[in-house]
Amino acid sequence: MDKKRILLVEDEKDMVYAVTLQLEANGYEVLSAYDGREGLGKAKKEKPDLIILDLMLPKMDGYKVCGLLKADTRYTKIPIVMFTARAQESDIKLGEELGADAYITKPFEPQVLLSKIRELLEK
Amino acid sequence: MKGKTKIKQDKPKQINYKDLVYKYKLLSDLMDCVPDVIYFKDKKGRLIMVNKAHAKGLGLKPGEIVGKTDFDFFSKKRAEMMAKDDMYVLKTGKPIIDKIERATRADGVDNYVSTTKIPRYDDKGKIIGLIGITRDITRRMHLERIKEEKVRIEKRLEALEELNKLKSEFISTVSHELRTPLSIIKQLVMLVFNETTGPINEEQRETLKRARGNIERLKNIIDELLDISRIERDRFRLHYSLVNINELLRDSSDFFKKLAQDKGISLNYYLPKKQINLFMDVERVNQVLSNLIDNAIKFTEQGGKIKVEVKLLEAKVRIGVIDAGIGIAKSDLPKLFNKFAQVSKIPRVERKGVGLGLSIAKELVERHGGEIWVESKLGVGSKFYFTLLRFYTVSVLDKHIKDRINNFLDKGISVQFINLVIVNYREFKERVNVKPRSLFKDLKEIVDITFKEICRSDIEEPRIIQTDILNGKCSIIFPKATKKKATEVAKLLKDKLKRYFIKNKIEDVFIALGVLSYPKKVHPYTAKRLPVSLSIKEIYIGPEMRRFERIPYKANIKVLLPENKTEVTQTVNISEGGICFVSKRSLATDSQIKIELELPKNKKTIHVKARVAWIKEIGRLPGQAVNKYKVGLEFIGLKDKDRKILSKELKL
Numbered sequence: 001m002d003k004k005r006i007l008l009v010e011d012e013k014d015m016v017y018a019v020t021l022q023l024e025a026n027g028y029e030v031l032s033a034y035d036g037r038e039g040l041g042k043a044k045k046e047k048p049d050l051i052i053l054d055l056m057l058p059k060m061d062g063y064k065v066c067g068l069l070k071a072d073t074r075y076t077k078i079p080i081v082m083f084t085a086r087a088q089e090s091d092i093k094l095g096e097e098l099g100a101d102a103y104i105t106k107p108f109e110p111q112v113l114l115s116k117i118r119e120l121l122e123k
Numbered sequence: 124m125k126g127k128t129k130i131k132q133d134k135p136k137q138i139n140y141k142d143l144v145y146k147y148k149l150l151s152d153l154m155d156c157v158p159d160v161i162y163f164k165d166k167k168g169r170l171i172m173v174n175k176a177h178a179k180g181l182g183l184k185p186g187e188i189v190g191k192t193d194f195d196f197f198s199k200k201r202a203e204m205m206a207k208d209d210m211y212v213l214k215t216g217k218p219i220i221d222k223i224e225r226a227t228r229a230d231g232v233d234n235y236v237s238t239t240k241i242p243r244y245d246d247k248g249k250i251i252g253l254i255g256i257t258r259d260i261t262r263r264m265h266l267e268r269i270k271e272e273k274v275r276i277e278k279r280l281e282a283l284e285e286l287n288k289l290k291s292e293f294i295s296t297v298s299h300e301l302r303t304p305l306s307i308i309k310q311l312v313m314l315v316f317n318e319t320t321g322p323i324n325e326e327q328r329e330t331l332k333r334a335r336g337n338i339e340r341l342k343n344i345i346d347e348l349l350d351i352s353r354i355e356r357d358r359f360r361l362h363y364s365l366v367n368i369n370e371l372l373r374d375s376s377d378f379f380k381k382l383a384q385d386k387g388i389s390l391n392y393y394l395p396k397k398q399i400n401l402f403m404d405v406e407r408v409n410q411v412l413s414n415l416i417d418n419a420i421k422f423t424e425q426g427g428k429i430k431v432e433v434k435l436l437e438a439k440v441r442i443g444v445i446d447a448g449i450g451i452a453k454s455d456l457p458k459l460f461n462k463f464a465q466v467s468k469i470p471r472v473e474r475k476g477v478g479l480g481l482s483i484a485k486e487l488v489e490r491h492g493g494e495i496w497v498e499s500k501l502g503v504g505s506k507f508y509f510t511l512l513r514f515y516t517v518s519v520l521d522k523h524i525k526d527r528i529n530n531f532l533d534k535g536i537s538v539q540f541i542n543l544v545i546v547n548y549r550e551f552k553e554r555v556n557v558k559p560r561s562l563f564k565d566l567k568e569i570v571d572i573t574f575k576e577i578c579r580s581d582i583e584e585p586r587i588i589q590t591d592i593l594n595g596k597c598s599i600i601f602p603k604a605t606k607k608k609a610t611e612v613a614k615l616l617k618d619k620l621k622r623y624f625i626k627n628k629i630e631d632v633f634i635a636l637g638v639l640s641y642p643k644k645v646h647p648y649t650a651k652r653l654p655v656s657l658s659i660k661e662i663y664i665g666p667e668m669r670r671f672e673r674i675p676y677k678a679n680i681k682v683l684l685p686e687n688k689t690e691v692t693q694t695v696n697i698s699e700g701g702i703c704f705v706s707k708r709s710l711a712t713d714s715q716i717k718i719e720l721e722l723p724k725n726k727k728t729i730h731v732k733a734r735v736a737w738i739k740e741i742g743r744l745p746g747q748a749v750n751k752y753k754v755g756l757e758f759i760g761l762k763d764k765d766r767k768i769l770s771k772e773l774k775l
Contacts, residue, residue, distance in 0.1 A: 012303060018310030025319040107306030107342055110313050 003029040004121055007048040009039030009065065010083065011057055019052070022110050028117075036060025043069055043078070050120060052113075053100075054083040070099030079120040081113070160257040163243070168192045168209050171252070201226075212240045212253050223260065234261040287355070295352040298345045305345065309338050347479040351462065354486050361404040361490055368399040368433060368440060368511075371409060375431070379416050387425035390416070393432040399440055401511050402633060403491055408511065411484040411495075415444040415507045418480070422505070423448035436736045436757065439493065439510040443712070447504035451497070457750070459497060460485040484509070494739040498711055508712055510737050524589065524598045531602045532641055539601040539609030541616070542637040543570075548595025559592045566590065566597055569623060573616045574599075578608060606640040613638045676773075680704055681719040694720075699770055701736065701757040709752050710735045715759065722772045729765045731758050 006028050010016050013034070020030045031046055033039035036057040043051055043065075051069070055062040062082060069075040079101040102116045154161050154174035163172040170188050178185045181196050193202040208219055218241040226236045237260045243252045314320050316331040323331070353359040376392045383390035412431075419429045423446050430445040451459065462482045488495040492512040499505035524542075531538045543566070570588055578601075587600040601609055613636050620634060676697040682690045682704070695703045702720070710716070714735050721728050733756035741751040761769070 012307060014307045015303075015310060018307060018314055021314050021319055022310070022317075106302055107309040107338070110310065110317065 003027060004049040005029045005031060005046065006117070007031045007033065007039065007043055007046065007051045009033045009036065009042075009051065009057065009062070010054040011035060012054075019113070022114070023117075026114055034058075036062065036065045040065050040068060043075060047075070048078065050079050050081065050117060052081045052083060052117075066100050081116055081120065158259075160255075162255050163252060164209060164255065165252040166213060166250070168206055177257075208238070208240060209253060212242050213250055216242050216250055218242065223264075234259055235264040236260060291352045291355040294348050295356070298348045298352065301341075301345050305338065305341055309335075309342075312338065347483060350483050351479050354483070359486075359490075361407060366401055366403050366405045366408070368401055368442075369394050371405060371412075372431065372433060372442075375409065375412055375416065379413075379420070383420055383429065386420060386423075388420060388423050388427050388429060390420070390429045391431070393430065395433055395435050397435065399433070399435065399513075401440060401513065402635065403511060404487075407487045408491065411487050411509060412442065412444070414480045414484050415509075419444050419446040419448060419505070419507075422446065434736070436510070436513075436755070438513055439737060439755075440513055441508055441510045441712075441737055443506060443508045445504070445506045450501040450503050451499040451505055452501050456497060456499060460495065494737060496712075496738050496740060498709070506712060508737065521591070521596075521598075524600070527587065527600060528641060531600075536602050537604075538641040539604040539606060540639040540641065541599040541601075541609060541613050542635075542639065543597040543599070543616070544635045544637070545595035545633070559595075563590045563592050563597070565623065566620075569619050570597065570599055570616065573612055573619055577612050577615060578604070606638075609638050609640065678723055679721040681721075682706065683717040683719070684708065684710070685714065685716070695753065697769075697773065699761075699766065699773065701733065701755060703753060703755050705741065706752050706754050707750075709740075709750070710738060710754055712736075712738060716756070718756065722768065725768055725772050727768055729768055731761055731765060733758050 004027075006023055008016055008019055008023075008030055010019070010032070011034050016032050016034070020032060023030045031042060031048060033042045037059040039051075039053065039057070040060065042048075053062045053066055057065070062084075066080050066082065069078065069080065076099070080099070081102045081104060082100040083104055083106060101120055104113055104116060155176075157174065158176055160177040160180055161174040162170050162177050165171050169190060169192055171190075173185050173188045175185060178188055181188065188196075193205045196202075197205065208222070211217070212219055218239070220239050220241075222238045224236055224238060225233065227233055237258045239256045239258075241254050242250045243254055245251045312331055312334050315323060316328065316335065350359070372392055372394055376390075380390055416429070416431065423429060427447050429447075430443070432443045432445070434441040434443070460481050462479065485495050488509045488511075493510040495507070495509040497505060497507050524540075528538050528540060567588055567590060574586055586602075587598075589598045589600075590596070591598075599612075601612070617636060676694055678694050678697070680692055680694050680702065682692065684690060690706060690708065692704050692706060695705060697703070702718075712735050716733055716735070718731055718733055719728055720731060735754060736757045737755040739753040741753055
């Protein structure tokens, strides 16, 4: 079976480093982007199996990226996991309305992220 | 014109003296009745006429003043100043109006006066003296001073509030900013810990385990800070759901038992057999509970015992966390639930956290409509309790609704009553963009349709529907209906409401439907008073029957306290199950006391044993030496005879 490809859009380089290592150790291929616009471009070009999207991103925020992808029939099926430092209801609500498939509040347990990813990829 | 003047001058003798005397009387009455000092001075500053107020102010009689000058009564300095003003008016012909000066009265009291001096002219228009009025304005000045002070304080308060707001925002920003690096640290540590980056030895694992523990600690502190800043900025929202308390405690037990075990502490949970479902924000209530248990473990030595208990009270559920740990000093108890409070008797090294846990717990419990309190003794241990509301729909009954129900009952008509309450209305209103007006219009319609479907035309008396858009309530009164009918209405209403909310995609709404049956008070034919047996059913919370109705009620109560002390006070409300009263003493939860209750209507006194079920501290007013507590008692072993007397006393 081919390795599943995950696009990680996150502006904190150290976070990208840590999550990439974890995902790779669990048999995923990781693509990364450091701002919203780059993330959107990579998502469209590479069509990954799943996208991990940070909320607060330079150039274009996570909501916008999520909304644009979910509104486009070509990408609407790609599951999106949202990262947020805020566990606020309003954020989660807005993300869900835009079609995010899962939410993970920072700081998080690596196991939680991995099980969410597994769950979404199996769907 | 000229002729007229001539007539007057020609006939001076024809002056009507009676009229003159009358006018003089009017003038002198005016002068003497006015509390202001009034005087006439000639050009040399001699007083030619003064009123009574003037003389009184100097402690003299008017006659003793006439012909003298200010120099005869006042200090040289003061008199010179007065003379200067006099000269100004006399020379320039310009009046001095409302000149405010500080003065010392004859009796030595400092006051403020307003002085007005107006020149007086003779027929030819030459200044011949002046008229002066001096008014004591000490009071006015005092009021003005207070007003100024008030404005100043208000301004300062505003600035402080602004500062406080900035502080809350700052805390919020900082906590958010701290979270990002913290979560990166966590990921990096976990990479090594999980051996993603390669194998590690036991010592390295132990080291990282400790690092992890401290990351969790830091995370908890940041979360507390965020909670506080949200509470302070009123951004704190509860997310209600129907929760089984027993399950909540079982989860808590699973988590904490291991933690306690590691420290060599025995932690036991005592749960009621009955399943209790309550409306609550389960995350938040769990947070309160966890905070209390965590504290108990923290302050209990190895080999100690901790007890977590749940007690079903009349209209509340009480949860207690009881430890035999180090306890809390009496002086620390009042500030325990304050923000940033740290208990002084604990060595600094053992204090953990920023002291926000209990203040957050208090806020959370109070937002749920409950109370939180503590009883503790240094070296003996602490008992923390908090309560959550049962029978939500009854606790929010408005007075005017009660009055309407009473009206029917007084006429000998039984009443069924449904109280529909949107429990999470405040949160709901903000989150879901629903227009309360249209929502309640729809609600009313649904109630109407439901009613028609069930009742058709069996009920002659019209139903009464009252909506409270502000608080998310809808009250439906069915006079003459049967309990069965009301329950049917409530059940159908529940289904219809559910469908309505699903259809309109309105989520996260929690409604409590209370069905209250009020039987007839008086037998319609014999006019005999029937025993009151109110039953309450709350849909969504489960078909639990509330045992008793609490009634606001003032009666004298003598509380026989331990150590042979007594306290006489008044009850706040009363039911067949217990009473509530205000006490100057903090009573121990679950302690047993005896009370003497004077029932004013029956004119009887009953002696009852009771147990302290809950206690709430009522804020101490400035200058008040003692705290006051609202105490809930539950009767134990109420005799049948006394029960009858009590239920007779209690009408709706």
